[in-house]
Amino acid sequence: MYKVFGVIGDPVSHSLSPVMHNSAFRELGLKAVYGAFQVKKENLKSAVEGIRALNIGGVSVTIPHKESIFHFLDEVDEVAQKIGAVNTIINKEGKLIGYNTDWLGVLKAFEEKGVSLKEKRVVILGAGGASRAVVFAVKAGLAKEIYILNRTFEKALKLAEDFGVIPLPWEDLNKAEGDIIIQTTSIGLKSQESPVSQEILKRFKIAMDIVYLPLHTQFLKLAKEYCQIIDGLRMLLYQGVEQFKLFTGMSPPVKLMEKVLYEEVKRLEGELNLGN
Template identity: 40%
Template sequence: MNVNGKTKITGIFGHPVGHTLSPAMHNAAFRSLGLNMCYIAFDVLPKDLPDAVKAVKSLNLLGVNITVPHKENVIPLLDDVNAEAKFMGAVNTVVNSEGKLTGYNTDGLGFMSSLAEAEISSDGKTILIIGGGGASRAISYYLSRGKATDLLLYDIDRSKVKKLADDLNISSDNKVSLLDDIENIGKPDIIINATPLGLNNEDPLPLDPGHLNSETVVYD
């Protein structure tokens, strides 16, 4: 990579970011496409998020991805947010267009694309989503508009998934349900971990592996 005075800077804001593969993937893509661009992982503490967002403008970054724990808190710091991201209540991509910062959410589309790439269909399936944050909202937004038989939501903070379920049931025809006890889920066809569990080696599993069988699809 030849970084010079004309190199355009992009990156990702999160905390922690030491585990992320985003720089490797994006910089490889830039090289392959012959683009004079550079992607950097910025470890941004929650208290520093407002200053980091201002820096996107002042340093003229093309834009940044947003990850845990900033996807929701970044919204009031932006100039505009598109309709899907507003519904999801979370932003994972910020584009700097002539000094105007606009937030988007591509998590749901990325999730659905990865399922299609793996030739996994959600049609007629019982799907469990663990977590009620930004990633969960994005994924459930698309799944609730599909042909899944049941969409089950669980979070240790029930209020998070209660609001999400209410929003989804208003805006879609699918039945979305809440789980009060994750141990009473039976054996869902697809289990999605949309929590931060797994970022650290010492983290516990989000649920008992006994709920899995040889046909279960697990998405982390």
């Protein structure tokens, strides 16, 4: 009998998680399959009940459910509670437990590039579910100053209150400067837009984007001349590695997961005419 896993969100049609996890399952000879399940906000409670009823082993949680999913789980891990967002649910004999592996993906993405967050001045664009994990990771990395800018200032304020960081109105973006800039908004997804100009990016040494379609976003293209860049697949890969460990209790074939992710993004770029 095959164990079932999957990702829930809206939209999920171009999620890369199925190709990543299924490749790892096959490589390790596991009887498991990972699918993509589109779940509208109004159906979230029913979907969670379905996970339990169908004995689905676990699911990844993506936009827009990372924060609202809390209400429907039996237990939430301490770190996920602090972050205020869940990206992984494990079904332990009918008990649904929420975790967050996004923050570990962020830390590993910096670590593999030899970038220390300690004592750094970090500017984060966006205040959604993903940015909460980014802020948590940056704080865990002992950054000296963390600034949050969001188009809706109230969301930046809320994030600042929750994590003890500094909120700034979006209008102050033109004055932003520091060591590291992290782009967590959806700007640039399937487009050639950037939330910031090259003039601003000149003031930073490291630029990270969590958008990965296209892989070389306009944000990263503009940053490349002045910054060491980190593409969005790095965080996705390493949060997926940690998810796989939670799903199976095993260490996954990381290099294979990396290979299939980049191949799939290249294929999707061609399909969506997002060539760089």
